[in-house]
Structures are given as C-alpha cells and as structure tokens.
Amino acid sequence: MRVTVFGTGYVGLVTGTCLAEVGNHVVCVDIDQAKVEGLNRGVIPIYEPGLEPMVRANHGAGRLEFTTDAAAAIAHGDTIFIAVGTPPDEDGSADLQYVLAVARSIGEHLSRPAVVVNKSTVPVGTADKVRATISAALAARGADVAFEVASNPEFLKEGAAVNDCMRPDRIIIGSRSARAVEQLRRLYAPFNRSHDRVVVMDERSAELTKYAANAMLATKISFMNEMANIAERVGADIEMVRHGIGSDPRIGYHFIYPGPGYGGSCFPKDVQALERIARQHDYPARILAAVEAVNDAQKGKLFELISRHFGGDVSGKTFAVWGLAFKPNTDDMREAPSRTLLAQLWAAGARVRAHDPEAMDEAARIFGERGDLVFCDSPDAAVEGADALVLVTEWKAFNSPDFQAMARRLAGRVVFDGRNLFSPDAVEEAGLAYYGIGRGRTLRHD
Numbered sequence: 001m002r003v004t005v006f007g008t009g010y011v012g013l014v015t016g017t018c019l020a021e022v023g024n025h026v027v028c029v030d031i032d033q034a035k036v037e038g039l040n041r042g043v044i045p046i047y048e049p050g051l052e053p054m055v056r057a058n059h060g061a062g063r064l065e066f067t068t069d070a071a072a073a074i075a076h077g078d079t080i081f082i083a084v085g086t087p088p089d090e091d092g093s094a095d096l097q098y099v100l101a102v103a104r105s106i107g108e109h110l111s112r113p114a115v116v117v118n119k120s121t122v123p124v125g126t127a128d129k130v131r132a133t134i135s136a137a138l139a140a141r142g143a144d145v146a147f148e149v150a151s152n153p154e155f156l157k158e159g160a161a162v163n164d165c166m167r168p169d170r171i172i173i174g175s176r177s178a179r180a181v182e183q184l185r186r187l188y189a190p191f192n193r194s195h196d197r198v199v200v201m202d203e204r205s206a207e208l209t210k211y212a213a214n215a216m217l218a219t220k221i222s223f224m225n226e227m228a229n230i231a232e233r234v235g236a237d238i239e240m241v242r243h244g245i246g247s248d249p250r251i252g253y254h255f256i257y258p259g260p261g262y263g264g265s266c267f268p269k270d271v272q273a274l275e276r277i278a279r280q281h282d283y284p285a286r287i288l289a290a291v292e293a294v295n296d297a298q299k300g301k302l303f304e305l306i307s308r309h310f311g312g313d314v315s316g317k318t319f320a321v322w323g324l325a326f327k328p329n330t331d332d333m334r335e336a337p338s339r340t341l342l343a344q345l346w347a348a349g350a351r352v353r354a355h356d357p358e359a360m361d362e363a364a365r366i367f368g369e370r371g372d373l374v375f376c377d378s379p380d381a382a383v384e385g386a387d388a389l390v391l392v393t394e395w396k397a398f399n400s401p402d403f404q405a406m407a408r409r410l411a412g413r414v415v416f417d418g419r420n421l422f423s424p425d426a427v428e429e430a431g432l433a434y435y436g437i438g439r440g441r442t443l444r445h446d
C-alpha cells in the first residue's frame, strides 16, 4: 500500500519505518530540510534501539523516502498519517497548530481519495477539526475529493518503540467510516497476526483512550511515589510493599516502581492536557491534579535527601550523577528528573560529574559549557573524588557496581539511589551510607 507520514519525530519515523518494513511504500515528509537530508543519508536524529538499521535497509530498498515536498507526498499516499508534534501551549493545552497546518496542506493538494489518520496525541474533538480544515481548504480551491478521517493513537514507548510498533498490544481505530476502518485493518494486518488486537470505536473515544492510558500509568507512578514517601516516614520499605501488592493480579507488578518522578515527552504533557480538557468541560479533574502535584514534588526528592544528609549545605561539594536521560535506552532528556536535580545542586553551589551511556551529547546541548558540570566517559570516572554518588536513571550498566572499588574512588561516604536499584546491604558493607526512595531503613541515618 502507499503510505504518507507527516512528521519524522519519534512517532512518525518509527511508524513510517515499520510500515515500510512490512512491504508498504512509505513517504515521510517533514518541514525540517536538514533532518530530511540527514535521513536520506541514513542519519537518524534520535537514539532508538533497532531503528537505524531498519531505516537504512528500507531506504536502500526504495520503500522508505524522506522529503520536504508536501504536495508530492500527498499525491503519493492512499493513507496519510499526521504524526507531527502537539507541544503544550502556555496553559498546558495541546497546541494544534502543526496538526491543523498539515490538514490545511492536505486540503490544498489532495487530488484523489485518501484516508487521513491522526496519530498525534490530540484533544478530544480534533478529528472533527481536521475534517473541517481539510474540507475548507478543498472548498477554497473548488475541489471535490472524497476523504475520510480516522483517529489512531500510538502507544510507543521510547527505547522500545520499534518493538511496540511491530508487536502492538492493541491497535485503536477510531472512525465513523467503514472504508477507513477496512483500509487501516489491511495496513495493520502484518502486525495483527496471532489474535485480533484491533479495537474499533468512535473518534472521540479513540482520542480519549490515548490520554486515559497515559494518565492511568502516570497515576500508578505518583501513587507509588506517595506510598514511598509514607513508607519512608513510618519506617517501612517500599520495595517490600511493592512486592506485597504486586502479587495481587488486580494490581500487578508493572509500572509500580517508585523513583524520582516520571519525565519524558508524554506523561507530563498528557496529564496536563487532559486536565485542561476536563476543565474546559467544567469538570475539575482532581486525581489528575494530584498526580501532577505529587510528581512535581517527587522530582525534588533526591535533592531533599542529599540536602538533609549534608546538613543543608552542599556548596563546594561534588556529586557523581549516574543517568541523565528520563529513562534508560534513550537519549531523551525532556522533563527528565535529572534536570531538576542538577538545577537544585547548582543553585546550592555544588558541582556535578555526570555519566550517561547515551544522553551526554543532549545534556551538553541543553546545559552548554559550564564550570560546575563535567561529563565523564564511564560510571567509574564520574565517581572519582566525588562526595557522593546519585543514581538517577536505571541504565543496565549501573546495575551491579563493585561497591568496594567505588568506596575507594569516592571522597565522600554516601550513595543516593533514586531507583532503588542497589542492595542497601551491599552498599553499606562497603562502608557507604545508603539512601533509597521510600526505604524507611534510611531513617537511621537521620
């Protein structure tokens, strides 16, 4: 089938590449000339496991093209995906200007029937706006071309996006049009083999499904972080509690890891946007507001533990920071808890020696040259001479350090474990103090 994808960010690039991988002819279009030229040379603008070889192979085979030419791309596709960004505007609502600009462009150039599919995360009711925008642009040029609109939200996790795309849990198709549903079913058939994962619904339900999924997941995390804060105060260990509750199948073990707060490009933005949507419909979404407030506070948790340990004064101290990306297997630092921590450390006059397996270039881009930040080639190098180690992101490479060797490298005697990754006993056996998230045993260091 012939597919056009607007937007070569995470969602568009991964979706386009996976659709090419199963034999479709895909044209990806982006307004960023440099990005398109790079992609045509096989340069992938993001770090995503498995994506680069797949892009190169499909590009080489002629099934995957990148262009800035919207008119040619619109002429190509029977199915046209909109996968451009919906960044938050000043009040936290999703900004639809890019989505609607694409819709206008489709209306200006469409010359034969197509199914227009919205993959960006958009407020409920956007499918109607996309439809109206395309219709208006068609009418303005006196064209009468049949088109359908569908809402087909993505559920890709960064770091596992290719796998999530090739082996989805569910494929949500929101459309009033039987033809659109049929066309998308055929397009997704290669990803839908063992049992039917397609859920067909109306557009608005599909749009809300995406927000509801992310809000539910964010809620699980904020709930666990709240439990961790209670555990810390009452002298319980949240890791025991996590095991204890996860064994109930109604609760489950997934996504109940306490930490330094959720980050990334989706949860913070989507929770906020859904709150705004609710408010616009005169409903105060109390749970969503609390999820956000708990997360904002949690991002300051590591600094709070650090500050308490050092008696409120960290000026002149040096902190080894392991992990800058908002989660492992990505170089993405959007809304990363590390950013809050670094800002707080710097504001308090401390210095940072940081290591991240993938995100150091991104960090250098964000923070620029500064005297109180040194990037280190290895986890060991970061620890050298530091007053403390702070683990922020749970990369596999940080899983089982040699704490005896670490104790010799560190100038100070303390480890702050933002992901409860380490065994407190192993850390303490090496003569280091251990702080985790919600581990009441840390009370004895008070």
Ligand code: UDX
Binding pocket: 154, 155, 156, 157, 158, 159, 214, 217, 221, 254, 255, 256, 257, 258, 259, 260, 261, 262, 263, 264, 265, 266, 267, 326, 327
């Ligand atoms: C998320 C959703 O998982 C995905 O379905 C959606 O399409 C886009 O948003 P992503 O942002 O890539 O994907 O990251 P995810 O792996 O879900 O993690 C989000 C954040 O939650 C990270 O900061 C992570 O560290 C944090 N997290 C996750 C926890 O703190 N505890 C957990 O138990 C799980």
